[in-house]
Amino acid sequence: MASGRKNRSHKSSSTIQMTAGGSAAAVQQVQSSLQPLLFPLLLAAALFTVSMNPRIQQNLVLTWSFWAAALFIMAWLGVLFASLRQSGASRSFEIVLRPQHYIQAMVQCSLFLYWGYYWQPVYAHLWLLVGQLLFAYSFDILLAWSRRESYTLGFGPIPIIFSINLFLWFRDDWFYMQFLMIGAGFMGKEFVRWQRDGRRVHIFNPSAFALGLFSVVLIATGTTNLTWGREIASTLTLAPNIYTFLFILGLVVMYFFSITLVAGTAAIVLFGLSALYSATTGVPYFIDSEIPAAVFLGLHLLITDPSTSPRTPLGKLAFGALYGLGVFGLYSLLGVLGVPTFYDKLLCVPLLNLSVIAIDRAVNSINNVGLVNVWNSHWQRIRPNLVHMAIWIVVFGTMSLLGKTDGRHTGDSVPFWQQACADGLSNSCSRLLQLESTYCGDNSAWACNELGIHYLEGRIVEPDQDLAMGYLSRACELKFQAGCVNLLEPSEVAHGNPRELDLRLMLRQGGLNLMEMPTRDLYSRACEHGWEFACDSLVASL
Amino acid sequence: MTTDRNGPAGGGAEAGKASQPAQQRGARIGFVILAVLVTFVALWMQIQGRRALTVPGNQALATATEKVAGFQADFLQLPDDPLLGMVEIPAGEFLMGSDPSVDRQAYENERWSATQRQGTVTLPDYYIGRFEVTVGQYAAFVQATGHAYLPSALSANPDYPVANVTWTDALAYCRWLQNQLLDSERTPTGLRELLRAGWTVTLPTEAEWEKAARGSDGRLYPWGNRLQEGFANFGSSASRPVGSYDCPDCSYGLSDMSGNVWELTRSPLQPYPYSSKDDFDSLDGDALWVMRGGSYADGPANIRAAVRGGVDPGVRNDTIGFRLVLTGP
Structure with missing residues (x-):
C-alpha cells in the first residue's frame, strides 16, 4: 500500500525512439500508480455515452450490446483496481506512436470514406466503429495491465478495428458478437505467441485471427446472414475505380513498409491463375472480376502486417504467392461446399501466419536477397522496394490497360453464363446459380424467379421443391408476376424478362451505381451485356 | 507458445x-x-x-395445441365437421360484377365491360371453407414447418382469423395442408378421394369467392341486398373470432364473407370481364392480386360481395387474411 501511494505522483518524459523496423516512433513515458486506471474508466464512460446516440438507440439489442460492453470493461476495471490496491502494485503507460499503425489507419480511413460515399451503410456504421474503437482500447489496456505493469499506448488498436470492419461486421441484432470478435482478436494477440528471431511475438495478425476464427464459426453454424459479410464483399465495387483507388492506397503502404513483394506477388499469382483458368476453360474463374475487389483489398491490407509475415525477400515472395494460391483454391472449395465464397480471403491468412517461420527457414538456404534483388549489382543506390514497386506499377498498369481491373468483366454478364451453361462449359452452371443467388439476395426478383425455376426443374441443379418455392415466393413478394404464377402453377413454368430494377441491380458491371441511370442508357447497357430483349426494346423505341 | x-x-x-x-x-x-x-x-x-427471422416460439406451439370449441386441437385445428369445414358450392352460373342502378356504392372496377354492367359466369362444382383460416390452423402449419412468420400473425387467440400473412404465405399454407390431408388417416374419406383425384387445396379465384359470397341470385351482401348490423364485423376496431356472427340467411351458410378480414384470392387484379382462364401470359406488370370481402376496419361500401381490392403479394397487414377452397382438376 505504502509504495502504491508513494508512486502516485506523475513523471513524464518525451523522446523519439527507433522501432525494431527502423521507422521512427514518438515515445512518451508516463509513470504512475493507479491513476492511469482512470483512462479505461473514461473510455468505458465514453462507450456508454456513445450508446445514447440515436443510431444505437434505434435497436434495443444494439443498445444493450454497448451497455454490456461498457459494464464488462467497468467490472474488469473494478476487479483490477481492487487487486492492485491489495498488492500495492502500480500501472503505467508508455506512449509509442508507430508509423505502421497511424499510416495504415489513415489509409483504411480514406477507404471507408470513399466506399461509404457510394454505399451508405458504411457511414451509418460510423458510431458503431467509434464504439468498437473505445472498447478495443479499453480491452487492450486492461488485458495488458492484468498481466504486466506497462501498456504501450499508441494507434495500434485502430488498424485492427478498421481491418476487421473492412471485411465483417455483425448486424444490429447480433452486434454483441462484434465485441466478442474484437476481444478474441486481442486475446489471440496476447496469448497465442511464439519465439521468433529471439523475441516472443504474436503469431497471428490480430484482425485476421479474429476474422478467421469467426469465419469458421459462421461457416460451421451456417449463420453468415447474421453479418454484413456478403454485402461488404460485394459493395466495394459500388465505388467507381475501386481497384485503382486500392492500388494507390497500396502504394502508400508499400512505400513505407516494404510490403510490395507480398502484395504484388499475391496479386500477380491471382491474375495469372485466373487468366490460365479462363484460357483453359473458356469461362472466367471469379464471377465479377479477375480478382474480386475485396480480395484485392485483403492482399494490400490484411496480409501485409510485417510482424506476422516473413522477413526475408524470398520469404515475402513465397508468402504472397501462397496467399494467391490459397485464395484461388479456397474460392473453389467454398463454392463446392456451398459456403459463401467471400470467406476465401480471410480463411487462409491465419494458416499463412502459422507458416512464416517455416517459410523463412525454407528460403534461408537460398541467397534470397540476391535472387529477388538481381539488379542490385548494377544499380547499387536504388532501394530494392522501389524497384519492386516499379514492377508492380507496370504490372497493374498493364492489367488495367487490358481491362482486367476496373473495366468490364465477362463474368458479370448473366446471359454469358446462361449461354456457357447451355454449352456445358466447366463450372458455368454452378456459377450461373451463384450469380443469380447473389442478385436474388440483392432483391432482383427476376434472379429469384430463375433460381426457383432451376430448383423446380432440376436440370442444372438437384431439384428441391422447398428451395424452389422459397425463391419463387421471394420473386413474387418482390412483385414479379412470373414468380407468383409459378407458385400457383409450378407445372407450367413461366419466365419473364428482367424489369428495370433488375437491370439496375444486375448490370453494375463491378462498379457503378445504376439507380439513377436513364432508362435508355440502361437498356443500351443491357444490350451490350447480351440481353436480347433489351436490344429489341431499343430497336422498337427508335 | x-x-x-x-x-x-x-x-x-x-x-x-x-x-x-x-x-x-x-x-x-x-x-x-x-x-x-x-x-x-x-x-x-x-x-x-x-x-433467423422468427421461428415457431412457445406461443405458436401453445396455440397449435390449444383446444377451441368447434375445432379439432389434435388435427391441425381444422373445423370439427364431416368435411373439415368445407362447404360444397354446386356447379352453375351466377351474376358477377355490379349494376350501379341497383348498387349505388359500386366501384368502377366492378363494371363488366364498356357495354355491359354485369356478366354471367359458370363455375363447376367446388368447395369453400366455412370460416376464414384461423390463427390456430396457421400456428399448426408454422409449428410443423418452421415457416417464418411475424409475431403479430399469431398473437391473437386461436379462433381468430389469421392476418399479417402474405399472399405467398397463404399459398404455402395451402400446399402444406394439401399434403397433410393426403397423408393423414383422419382425413374424411370423401375429401381424401377428391384430393387423390387431383383436387387442390388453394385460394379461391375471385369468381369462386364471389359466387360463394352472393349466391346465384346476385345479392349485394351475403345475407341480401340491404346492409344489416349484426351479420358481419365491419366498421369496428378489431377482428373477431371466426363464425362469431350468426347469419342463417348468408349464402351457403358461410361465415364472415363480409368484413372481419379481407380474403386473398388467386386471381391477378385485371379489368373485367372475368375469364375462367386468367391471363397469366401478361407478366410484364407488377404483381397485384385480388382480395375480397372487406375487413373489420371498412365501411359498408367495402364489404359488398362484388368489391375488388388489390394487394401486393408481399404485403402483411392486420386486416388481410384468407380462406381456403377445394377446386377440381
Missing part, C-alpha cells in the same frame, strides 16, 4: 523470475478463456441461426 513478452508487473528482474510461473499460468488461463469464448460463440450462433 503462450508466455509473456514483458517482465512481471511492477517488479525487477528477480521478481520477474519469481513470478514467471504465475505469468505462464495466466497465459494458460487466457488461452482457456479464449477457447471457452469461441465455443460459446459457436453454440450461440447455432441457436441464433435457427432463430
Whole structure:
C-alpha cells in the first residue's frame, strides 16, 4: 500500500525512439500508480455515452450490446483496481506512436470514406466503429495491465478495428458478437505467441485471427446472414475505380513498409491463375472480376502486417504467392461446399501466419536477397522496394490497360453464363446459380424467379421443391408476376424478362451505381451485356 | 507458445523470475478463456441461426395445441365437421360484377365491360371453407414447418382469423395442408378421394369467392341486398373470432364473407370481364392480386360481395387474411 501511494505522483518524459523496423516512433513515458486506471474508466464512460446516440438507440439489442460492453470493461476495471490496491502494485503507460499503425489507419480511413460515399451503410456504421474503437482500447489496456505493469499506448488498436470492419461486421441484432470478435482478436494477440528471431511475438495478425476464427464459426453454424459479410464483399465495387483507388492506397503502404513483394506477388499469382483458368476453360474463374475487389483489398491490407509475415525477400515472395494460391483454391472449395465464397480471403491468412517461420527457414538456404534483388549489382543506390514497386506499377498498369481491373468483366454478364451453361462449359452452371443467388439476395426478383425455376426443374441443379418455392415466393413478394404464377402453377413454368430494377441491380458491371441511370442508357447497357430483349426494346423505341 | 513478452508487473528482474510461473499460468488461463469464448460463440450462433427471422416460439406451439370449441386441437385445428369445414358450392352460373342502378356504392372496377354492367359466369362444382383460416390452423402449419412468420400473425387467440400473412404465405399454407390431408388417416374419406383425384387445396379465384359470397341470385351482401348490423364485423376496431356472427340467411351458410378480414384470392387484379382462364401470359406488370370481402376496419361500401381490392403479394397487414377452397382438376 505504502509504495502504491508513494508512486502516485506523475513523471513524464518525451523522446523519439527507433522501432525494431527502423521507422521512427514518438515515445512518451508516463509513470504512475493507479491513476492511469482512470483512462479505461473514461473510455468505458465514453462507450456508454456513445450508446445514447440515436443510431444505437434505434435497436434495443444494439443498445444493450454497448451497455454490456461498457459494464464488462467497468467490472474488469473494478476487479483490477481492487487487486492492485491489495498488492500495492502500480500501472503505467508508455506512449509509442508507430508509423505502421497511424499510416495504415489513415489509409483504411480514406477507404471507408470513399466506399461509404457510394454505399451508405458504411457511414451509418460510423458510431458503431467509434464504439468498437473505445472498447478495443479499453480491452487492450486492461488485458495488458492484468498481466504486466506497462501498456504501450499508441494507434495500434485502430488498424485492427478498421481491418476487421473492412471485411465483417455483425448486424444490429447480433452486434454483441462484434465485441466478442474484437476481444478474441486481442486475446489471440496476447496469448497465442511464439519465439521468433529471439523475441516472443504474436503469431497471428490480430484482425485476421479474429476474422478467421469467426469465419469458421459462421461457416460451421451456417449463420453468415447474421453479418454484413456478403454485402461488404460485394459493395466495394459500388465505388467507381475501386481497384485503382486500392492500388494507390497500396502504394502508400508499400512505400513505407516494404510490403510490395507480398502484395504484388499475391496479386500477380491471382491474375495469372485466373487468366490460365479462363484460357483453359473458356469461362472466367471469379464471377465479377479477375480478382474480386475485396480480395484485392485483403492482399494490400490484411496480409501485409510485417510482424506476422516473413522477413526475408524470398520469404515475402513465397508468402504472397501462397496467399494467391490459397485464395484461388479456397474460392473453389467454398463454392463446392456451398459456403459463401467471400470467406476465401480471410480463411487462409491465419494458416499463412502459422507458416512464416517455416517459410523463412525454407528460403534461408537460398541467397534470397540476391535472387529477388538481381539488379542490385548494377544499380547499387536504388532501394530494392522501389524497384519492386516499379514492377508492380507496370504490372497493374498493364492489367488495367487490358481491362482486367476496373473495366468490364465477362463474368458479370448473366446471359454469358446462361449461354456457357447451355454449352456445358466447366463450372458455368454452378456459377450461373451463384450469380443469380447473389442478385436474388440483392432483391432482383427476376434472379429469384430463375433460381426457383432451376430448383423446380432440376436440370442444372438437384431439384428441391422447398428451395424452389422459397425463391419463387421471394420473386413474387418482390412483385414479379412470373414468380407468383409459378407458385400457383409450378407445372407450367413461366419466365419473364428482367424489369428495370433488375437491370439496375444486375448490370453494375463491378462498379457503378445504376439507380439513377436513364432508362435508355440502361437498356443500351443491357444490350451490350447480351440481353436480347433489351436490344429489341431499343430497336422498337427508335 | 503462450508466455509473456514483458517482465512481471511492477517488479525487477528477480521478481520477474519469481513470478514467471504465475505469468505462464495466466497465459494458460487466457488461452482457456479464449477457447471457452469461441465455443460459446459457436453454440450461440447455432441457436441464433435457427432463430433467423422468427421461428415457431412457445406461443405458436401453445396455440397449435390449444383446444377451441368447434375445432379439432389434435388435427391441425381444422373445423370439427364431416368435411373439415368445407362447404360444397354446386356447379352453375351466377351474376358477377355490379349494376350501379341497383348498387349505388359500386366501384368502377366492378363494371363488366364498356357495354355491359354485369356478366354471367359458370363455375363447376367446388368447395369453400366455412370460416376464414384461423390463427390456430396457421400456428399448426408454422409449428410443423418452421415457416417464418411475424409475431403479430399469431398473437391473437386461436379462433381468430389469421392476418399479417402474405399472399405467398397463404399459398404455402395451402400446399402444406394439401399434403397433410393426403397423408393423414383422419382425413374424411370423401375429401381424401377428391384430393387423390387431383383436387387442390388453394385460394379461391375471385369468381369462386364471389359466387360463394352472393349466391346465384346476385345479392349485394351475403345475407341480401340491404346492409344489416349484426351479420358481419365491419366498421369496428378489431377482428373477431371466426363464425362469431350468426347469419342463417348468408349464402351457403358461410361465415364472415363480409368484413372481419379481407380474403386473398388467386386471381391477378385485371379489368373485367372475368375469364375462367386468367391471363397469366401478361407478366410484364407488377404483381397485384385480388382480395375480397372487406375487413373489420371498412365501411359498408367495402364489404359488398362484388368489391375488388388489390394487394401486393408481399404485403402483411392486420386486416388481410384468407380462406381456403377445394377446386377440381
